[in-house]
Amino acid sequence: MATLPDPNLQLERAREQLRTVFGFSEFRGRQPDVLARILEGHSTLAVMPTGAGKSLTYQLPATLLHGTCVVISPLIALMHDQLRSARANGIRAATLTSADADWRDTMDAYRAGDLDLLYVAPERASQPQFCDFLTSSQIALFAIDEAHCVSEWGHDFRPDYRQLLPLMERFPEVPRLALTATADKRTRSDILSQLGIPQEGLVLAGFDRPNITYAIQHRDNPVRQITTLMAEQPGPGIVYAPTRRKVEDLALKLAAATGRLVLPYHAGLPAEERAANQAAFVASEDMVIVATIAFGMGIDKPDVRFVAHAGIPKSIEAYYQETGRAGRDGDPAQATMYWGAGDFAQARQRLAELPEERRSDERTRLDMLASLVETPTCRRAVLLRHFGEKPEKACGNCDNCLSPPKVTDATETARKLLSAAYRTGQSFGFGHLQKVLTGSRDDRIKQRGHDQLSVFGIVEGEEAAMLQPLSRALQARGALVSTEHGGLALGGDAPAILKGEQAVEIVIPPKRSRATKRGDRTPNPVGDPLFDALRELRRELAAEAQVPPYVIFHDATLREMASARPASLDEMGRIGGVGAKKLAAHGGAFLSVIRQY
Structure with a gap:
C-alpha cells in the first residue's frame, strides 16, 4: 500500500484536505494522532467521544491514500446517513447493502478503482465471497465503526463482528482502524485482541461531552x-x-x-x-x-x-x-x-434469566447504574x-x-423499613409496609395481625416523608427486591444494613422551580433575522436535493455566516464547514441571501 513519505508532510497534506474537502482549518482533539498512524500504515483503535469527528479519521485518509477505504458499519441507516454527508463533500462513496438497487454499479466502480469509500455491514463483510470480491481492486484501509460490537464485554455485542479478523488477515498489508465512543478498559483490550491491533495502537481521546x-x-x-x-x-x-x-x-x-x-x-x-x-x-x-x-x-x-x-x-x-x-x-x-424503583426491580429479575457466567458482570453493571442514579x-x-x-x-x-441536592443519613429508617418487609413475610408491596410503619388502622393490616408487630407505628412526621425516596433507593441498590407477586423481599446488603454494619444515605432532590425557556439552547440565541433566513434557504435546498438540512450546512456554519457576513465566494470559503464542493454548489445562493441583509 502506498503511503505518504514523511510524517510532517503527511499531516500537512491532511490539513490541506481538511480545509479543501471539509471546510475546516484545524483538527479537533486526537484526530491528528489517529490520522498520523493511519497515513503511516499503522493499525489503530481510536476511542473518541461522539461528536469528536470519528468519521473524519477514515474519510480524510480515503481521499489521500491509493485505493478504497472499506468501512464496516452495523446499520444500513447509519451507512446511508454517512454516505449523504461524504458525497456532499465531494467524496466518491457508495454502500453495498441489501437496500441498494445499484449494487452492480457499485461493484463495477470498486473494481475500476473509482471509489474512495465503500460501506458494508459486518454480515456481508464476514462472507468468503465478499473477501474474494475485494481482491479485484486495491484496498487502502479497513475502518470498523462501532467497534465495541466486536466485544462480548461491550454493551452491544454483535456476533458477526467476531468474524471480521479472517477477512482482514487476507490483506495483512492493509491497516485497520477500529472506532468507538463507548469502551471501558476490558472492552478496549478485547477489541484490540479480536481485530489484531497492537496495544500501542490504542488512541484514547477521553469520554467527556462538555456540551x-x-x-x-x-x-x-x-x-x-x-x-x-x-x-x-x-x-x-x-x-x-x-x-x-x-x-x-x-x-x-x-x-x-x-x-x-x-x-x-x-x-x-x-x-x-x-x-x-x-x-x-x-x-x-x-x-x-x-x-x-x-x-x-x-x-x-x-x-x-x-x-x-x-x-x-x-x-x-x-x-x-x-x-x-x-x-x-x-x-x-x-x-x-x-x-422509577420498578425499573431496577424488573432489571434485577431479568438477571435471573441470564446464563450463570454472565450474571455477575451484568449485576455489577446494574449496581454501577444505580450509583449514577442515586x-x-x-x-x-x-x-x-x-x-x-x-x-x-x-x-x-x-x-x-x-x-446541589440535600443528602441525609437514613440508616435507622432503612432498618425499620427492611425489618417491616421481613416481619410481614417479604410478600407485601411498599404501600402496605408504609401503612404498617406509620400505624394505619387499615382493615387489611388488622386482618393479618400486622398491627401487633413491633414495627407497627414506629415511623412518623418527617421520617414518614422519607419512606418513599428511601424505598426507591433501597430497590435501586438491590437491598429490597420485588417478588413475582409484587411484594418486597430482602436482598443484596439488607442483612448488613439490619445489623448496623452498612450505612444508608439518600438524596433529597431540591424543589424544582418552574422551568423557563433557555435562550442559549436555541439555534439562534441572539435572534438574528439573517440566521433565520439562512435556515429557510437551507430547508429549501435540502428539500430540493432530498437530503436532511444538516447535510447542506450545520447550524454552527450558518451562525458563522450570519456573524461574519461574507461578501464574496472567497470570504465564504473561509467559513468553518464550507468545503470546495459545498462552496461551488451552494455558496452563491447563501451569498445572495446575506447581501439582502
Missing part, C-alpha cells in the same frame, strides 16, 4: 415531565421508552400535549412506517421521535438537542451511548433520565470515572452541580 447537560429525576408523570423538557428544547429530540406499547402511548400523548410532530419507532412497526418515521426525523429541525433502544445507533443526525430516557437504560455504557446522540454538532444539548455528587464525574478517567469533582453542567 451535554446531564440530569436524572424520579419519574412521577412522564408525559408532564417530558412535555416540560420539550418546551425548554425546541429542537429535535429522542425519547427512549422501555417497551413498544410505552413508545406508542408516549408518542400519542406528547403530540397531543405539545402540538409538535412526535412519531414512534420500534421493531414491531411495519418496515415502511419505521423507515418513513426515521426519515422524517432525520430531515426535521424540531421533530421528536419516541423509540426503543433499537433506534439511534443508525442515526448520524448532528442537531439532536435533547435525549430523554423514560426508564433506565441497560448500563452506564448504554446510557453514555444513547445520550451521546445529543449535541453531536457541539452546540448545547440536554440528557435527562426519568427513573449519587448526590457530579453525574459527569461518575460517568467519566466509570471509563477510567480522573475528572474534576464538579463539572458545573449537571443537575447535581447546578442545584
